Amino acid sequence: DADVTQTPRNRITKTGKRIMLECSQTKGHDRMYWYRQDPGLGLRLIYYSFDVKDINKGEISDGYSVSRQAQAKFSLSLESAIPNQTALYFCATSETPGLGPFNEQFFGPGTRLTVL
Amino acid sequence: QQQVKQSPQSLIVQKGGISIINCAYENTAFDYLPWYQQFPGKGPALLIAIRPDVSEKKEGRFTISFNKSAKQFSLHIMDSQPGDSATYFCAASMGVNTGFQKLVFGTGTRLLVSP
Numbered sequence: 001d002a003d004v005t006q007t008p009r010n011r012i013t014k015t016g017k018r019i020m021l022e023c024s025q026t027k028g029h030d031r032m033y034w035y036r037q038d039p040g041l042g043l044r045l046i047y048y049s050f051d052v053k054d055i056n057k058g059e060i061s062d063g064y065s066v067s068r069q070a071q072a073k074f075s076l077s078l079e080s081a082i083p084n085q086t087a088l089y090f091c092a093t094s095e096t097p098g099l100g101p102f103n104e105q106f107f108g109p110g111t112r113l114t115v116l
Numbered sequence: 117q118q119q120v121k122q123s124p125q126s127l128i129v130q131k132g133g134i135s136i137i138n139c140a141y142e143n144t145a146f147d148y149l150p151w152y153q154q155f156p157g158k159g160p161a162l163l164i165a166i167r168p169d170v171s172e173k174k175e176g177r178f179t180i181s182f183n184k185s186a187k188q189f190s191l192h193i194m195d196s197q198p199g200d201s202a203t204y205f206c207a208a209s210m211g212v213n214t215g216f217q218k219l220v221f222g223t224g225t226r227l228l229v230s231p
Contacts, residue, residue, distance in 0.1 A: 042205060
């Protein structure tokens with residue numbers, strides 16, 4: 001079974017609609033992230049959460065909001081979708097880092113969102 | 117804004133050949149330089165990572181080379197196989213000792229290894 005799951009995997013919606021992308025993890029990690037992937041731009045951080053009560057904006061948070069319903073669940077919402085939000089969206093998790101070693105981020109399979 | 121520049125955008129290599137992907141960074145305040153591998157329909161997965169106090173790291177057929185003075189690092193895939201066909205992202209990790217380890221990704225390289 002996948003450790004990080006995302007639903008839906010594909011979604012087509014219309015401009016102005018509200019949409020929610022969901023992420024669940026069974027890895028027991030405290031930290032969760034939402035990224036957006038666009039061709040030629042790599043992955044860019046939208047929001048990240050250190051725990052249920054700690055949510056932070058990333059580099060491209062405008063037009064997005066998030067909710068950390070539980071340690072294992074982190075949802076991304078587009079309040080009023082627009083065409084330039086068409087992209088591949090990834091959720092990721094990581095452990096709370098200690099001092100030193102690199103903390104790997106574990107990615108879900110992604111949600112392909114198309115806004116018409 | 118911190119950037120990691122990656123090239124080439126796409127690469128075709130024959131089976132058994134060497135695949136080389138290059139990245140250059142601007143900000144020197146990074147802790148790790150990881151490479152992620154992404155297969156179609158999947159999320160990125162960590163392939164190999166190097167610390168900035170090490171010039172080279174090898175894991176099997178995959179090697180990271182790091183040139184600190186040039187602010188460049190590269191991924192070499194020796195004896196490339198069709199199963200290596202994927203998109204590869206370099207990244208720079210910052211803040212490993214501050215409580216938030218931020219990843220800045222390169223733009224990605226789509227590798228195709230022809231049989």
